[in-house]
Amino acid sequence: MAELTCIRCGQTREGLARPPYNDDLGREILEKVCASCWEECKRMQVMVINENRLDLSDLRAQEILERSIRDFLGIGAD
Numbered sequence: 001m002a003e004l005t006c007i008r009c010g011q012t013r014e015g016l017a018r019p020p021y022n023d024d025l026g027r028e029i030l031e032k033v034c035a036s037c038w039e040e041c042k043r044m045q046v047m048v049i050n051e052n053r054l055d056l057s058d059l060r061a062q063e064i065l066e067r068s069i070r071d072f073l074g075i076g077a078d
């Protein structure tokens, strides 16, 4: 597991073992976010899903969640 300088906390820490998603966002998270910030991000996602009652089979809900992940981690959209 490689160390990286995390885009969110600014510290050099262990990253993830594998990308959390099979898309561009997953690859960016693997390259830029430490494992501990990713754990925080997952807790944030649960809150966002519950607060907005997101149904993740719905494309719009997936977009809302992705935007909140990018905001939380400080990864800009393309």
Ligand SMILES: [Zn+2]
Pocket (backbone or CB within 6 Å): 006, 007, 008, 009, 010, 011, 013, 033, 034, 035, 036, 037, 038
């Ligand atoms: Zn971090």
